[in-house]
Amino acid sequence: MISTKGRYAIRFMMDLAEQSQDRTVPLEETAARQDISKKYLEMIVKILVKGKLVKGISGKGGGYRLTRKPEEYTVGEILELTEGTLAVVACLNEDAEQCPRESICKTLPMWRKFDSLVRDYFFHITIADLINGKV
């Protein structure tokens, strides 16, 4: 289940992308347009800033700005960053302790294949694709 964190993050990025690229967009504006609580969105955007997906500019006339072109962001990386992981099962998480049943587990291949499927899907959709309805 993908939480609002990931979903709001995608919508925030899309909103930025849809605005004129040479303008810094205040959070309040996006929050209103997307109908998301400003305070809550703020928390999510902080993750995006830390992950260098967007740049925040303080002070009057400030706001947020993309650091790349819309077609250079994949949904996968946004989700991975905001959700913490895209792994479907705990044992496929990067920082998971090694499972003692790994060598005999008959379900592991299924999870692995599914994991590839998921990654393949989300890492091949860009913000630009979403905006242009190419998905």
Added chain:
Amino acid sequence: MISTKGRYAIRFMMDLAEQSQDRTVPLEETAARQDISKKYLEMIVKILVKGKLVKGISGKGGGYRLTRKPEEYTVGEILELTEGTLAVVACLNEDAEQCPRESICKTLPMWRKFDSLVRDYFFHITIADLINGKV
């Protein structure tokens, strides 16, 4: 993220399938073999019983039994039953209130397609497949 509920349920079903079909297998046995807390597994199996995926027989000589052949169970239905839903985002959940943004939501098609992908994957893998390493 698929929780232990769904994962343990699959392993339980596989364990039953691997035992002689004309035998009722006590939970304690499976719990030991699969290294899962008996009490916790009990709770999960209750869901499987309620969903008619397995039959429980009380009393001495009792235990659990599959109600169909291993190749007639899909991983999808087991997960859907135990996890409550397989939907990736809240708005695709069956009993979700209608989203007011549905008609203008540019991400919805992406979620829908992903949902199909997930279903297509898990509803085409059977317990028999897992046992025979056909996945």
Added chain:
DNA sequence: ACATTTGCCTACTGTGTCAATAGGTTAAAT
């Protein structure tokens, strides 16, 4: 009839995440 085995049921607990909210501090522009 009785003891034993096994499933079934209710209730509880600690930990963590989700989805927010609140209030204050720093940074930059006019």
Added chain:
DNA sequence: ATTTAACCTATTGACACAGTAGGCAAATGT
């Protein structure tokens, strides 16, 4: 100096996860 906006810390209520505890009901073998 005032305003605007990002940034930071802390707290909250609700809920799910992962289990635990104890007892009741059903069926069997002796």
